Amino acid sequence: MLASATTNIAIALGTSGVGVAIFVVLRSRSKRTRVVASTAVETVVDESPIAVPEVVVSEVTVAPSVREKAGRTRSLFASAFQSIRGRGIDSATWDELEETLLLADIGIGLATRLLDPLRAAVKDGSLRSPDEVIAALRDGMTAQLATSDRSLHLDAVGSPNVWLFVGVNGVGKTTTIGKIAMAQAAQGRTVLMAAGDTFRAAAAEQLQVWAERSGAAFVRGAEGGDPASVIFDGIQSAAAKGIQLVLGDTAGRLQNKSNLMEELKKVRRVADKAEGVVNEVLLVIDATTGQNGLAQAREFAAATDVTGIVLTKLDGSAKGGIVFAIETELGIPVKLVGLGETAVDLIAFDPSEFVSALFE
Ligand SMILES: Nc1nc2c(ncn2[C@@H]2O[C@H](COP(=O)(O)OP(=O)(O)O)[C@@H](O)[C@H]2O)c(=O)[nH]1
Numbered sequence: 001m002l003a004s005a006t007t008n009i010a011i012a013l014g015t016s017g018v019g020v021a022i023f024v025v026l027r028s029r030s031k032r033t034r035v036v037a038s039t040a041v042e043t044v045v046d047e048s049p050i051a052v053p054e055v056v057v058s059e060v061t062v063a064p065s066v067r068e069k070a071g072r073t074r075s076l077f078a079s080a081f082q083s084i085r086g087r088g089i090d091s092a093t094w095d096e097l098e099e100t101l102l103l104a105d106i107g108i109g110l111a112t113r114l115l116d117p118l119r120a121a122v123k124d125g126s127l128r129s130p131d132e133v134i135a136a137l138r139d140g141m142t143a144q145l146a147t148s149d150r151s152l153h154l155d156a157v158g159s160p161n162v163w164l165f166v167g168v169n170g171v172g173k174t175t176t177i178g179k180i181a182m183a184q185a186a187q188g189r190t191v192l193m194a195a196g197d198t199f200r201a202a203a204a205e206q207l208q209v210w211a212e213r214s215g216a217a218f219v220r221g222a223e224g225g226d227p228a229s230v231i232f233d234g235i236q237s238a239a240a241k242g243i244q245l246v247l248g249d250t251a252g253r254l255q256n257k258s259n260l261m262e263e264l265k266k267v268r269r270v271a272d273k274a275e276g277v278v279n280e281v282l283l284v285i286d287a288t289t290g291q292n293g294l295a296q297a298r299e300f301a302a303a304t305d306v307t308g309i310v311l312t313k314l315d316g317s318a319k320g321g322i323v324f325a326i327e328t329e330l331g332i333p334v335k336l337v338g339l340g341e342t343a344v345d346l347i348a349f350d351p352s353e354f355v356s357a358l359f360e
């Protein structure tokens with residue numbers, strides 16, 4: 001069902017004399033209750049190879065809305081709709097709608113599948129006004145996102161749940177793990193982070209900053225060490241300590257792509273041998289890369305059993321249409337959306353909220 005009950009709860013916490021807001025978003029979806037929470041901690045991550053990122057605790061921050069943050073994709077649609085409404089339906093309408101869908105990186109295949117029936121409906125008189133065409137497009141786009149299960153699985157009992165994060169360098173894996181750890185810790189879950197990005201020491205240090213902030217346990221290896229053993233050790237350590245959730249970071253680059261994919265396969269194989277249950281492999285994709293993200297998703301999905309997508313940087317992207325492309329072309333659900341760099345800027349993906357943000 002698209003309609004879901006959404007409850008927002010704001011809790012104020014005091015941390016070392018600094019006001020920190022914790023924002024909890026509860027979404028009921030059929031039998032499962034999914035909870036995503038974030039805290040208002042701002043992390044400034046330095047991408048340079050040796051620097052350790054600085055963490056800044058900000059004053060109370062409000063969780064972001066997709067409507068505001070996905071403004072670039074939203075204004076792309078808004079200006080097309082405005083011009084179509086102003087002119088009425090004519091031959092240019094279809095070019096304009098197609099161009100908008102392509103600029104949003106929905107992809108040519110899906111754009112054609114969405115627009116062809118509308119064009120036919122205008123021809124046979126069943127759609128008459130620009131508003132009717134726009135409403136029908138909205139229905140068509142909503143229908144593309146209708147069926148996915150977007151819940152994050154935490155169903156292992158008595159052994160740690162393991163969520164692995166994969167994706168190319170710089171997409172936001174480490175930041176996403178930090179945000180999730182904050183959210184899970186805010187709900188009282190115990191978390192361990194395993195620094196499987198052993199490619200450079202700063203990657204582990206960046207993760208460690210988030211571990212300290214969120215109170216998560218932390219396991220790392222030597223720089224250049226075997227990522228699979230770091231993840232394995234993390235899971236074993238979580239099992240020994242009764243920690244509920246292991247978040248496994250991985251490297252996004254190696255000497256070449258096939259090495260990376262082989263390494264990820266090994267990480268998964270070895271993780272499966274540890275005393276936990278790998279129930280999410282989350283592929284992190286940077287929304288600003290648009291259709292490139294789709295190509296990445298294909299490669300990662302071929303190498304690992306990806307269970308869901310985290311689409312980051314939607315705040316800076318006009319290519320939010322990639323959500324539709326990923327789901328329809330690959331059948332992988334978008335589970336979380338990143339809307340900024342601070343800890344509150346990660347929300348559960350809600351298709352109806354997203355489509356509303358584009359059309360209203
Ligand atoms: N604007 C924006 N920046 C993000 C988001 N997620 C991550 N980033 C930034 O992207 C950069 C790379 O993130 P990082 O987690 O180090 O990527 P990784 O290499 O995949 O681990 C950092 O500067 C992050 O702060 C997001 O949702 N929005």
Ligand SMILES: [Mg+2]
Binds near residue numbers: 175203249
């Ligand atoms: Mg990283």
